Amino acid sequence: MAKGKGKGPKGKKITLKTAKNSIRISFDGGRRLDLSKMGITTFPKCILKLADVDELDLSRNMLKKIPNSIEKFQKLRWLDLHSNQLEELPKTVGTLQNLFYLNICNNKLTSKTLPEELNLLKNLRILNLGLNCLDSIPSTLGALKELKELGLFDNLLTTIPNSVKTLPRLQKLNAERNPFPESKKEYIDPIKRVESLYLVQEKDLCCSCLKTCQEERDKLNKFKNTMSCPSKKLSFPLLLTPNSTAMDNQEQWRLKDEYL
Structure with a gap:
């Protein structure tokens, strides 16, 4: 052998x-x-x-x-x-x-x-x-x-x-x-799921993320238009809510919760 x-x-x-x-x-x-x-x-x-x-x-x-x-x-x-x-x-x-x-x-x-x-x-x-x-x-x-x-x-x-x-x-x-x-x-169902919200400018988003965010914003605007609201709405035209791919430095996301 x-x-x-x-x-x-x-x-x-x-x-x-x-x-x-x-x-x-x-x-x-x-x-x-x-x-x-x-x-x-x-x-x-x-x-x-x-x-x-x-x-x-x-x-x-x-x-x-x-x-x-x-x-x-x-x-x-x-x-x-x-x-x-x-x-x-x-x-x-x-x-x-x-x-x-x-x-x-x-x-x-x-x-x-x-x-x-x-x-x-x-x-x-x-x-x-x-x-x-x-x-x-x-x-x-x-x-x-x-x-x-x-x-x-x-x-x-x-x-x-x-x-x-x-x-x-x-x-x-x-x-x-x-x-x-x-x-x-x-x-599985009762487990609470918390999503974080992050605001960034459009220039910081990749094409796919920008498209996704714009679609979500359009849905939100359509929903708001169906409701009557006399109060003046605040406007943040350059701020969107992306996912983590919007970050240039992924290390920041890897360590973002370390000391929370």
């Missing part, structure tokens, strides 16, 4: 020099280690020497496991592991007390391999668990009182714990494409 036969694909080896060259400065001045799309199959131990970074992006690789040593990244606020082949997460992820963003979407996690220690991430604002193999989520996630956004889409869920549905600061819950019983669709 040939040596090494039957093993998985050999990924790219990340050296400390490569890792150092992959450090970027984020919008708010933090240090971001970006190793996404690098063909990594094994967690590079060399990056433990860079454990003082604020953000770590290992997304879109072929990782199957994150080691317990992830706990060394105590300054971490942003951890992106989406689109790997992760079958489990270490319990030590719960020690990352500064974490406010955690994306583990599009992996192979099951309810048994999702550590309950996630409930220790008291500062977590955004958690994405979509596109995994979860048939349930722990009710202990109800301890994440600061959580604003939760992604549970494309799993195997048939119910969502009340402790999660009633999180005090939860604004967005995406639980689409789960096998919820027809009689229990209310598990």
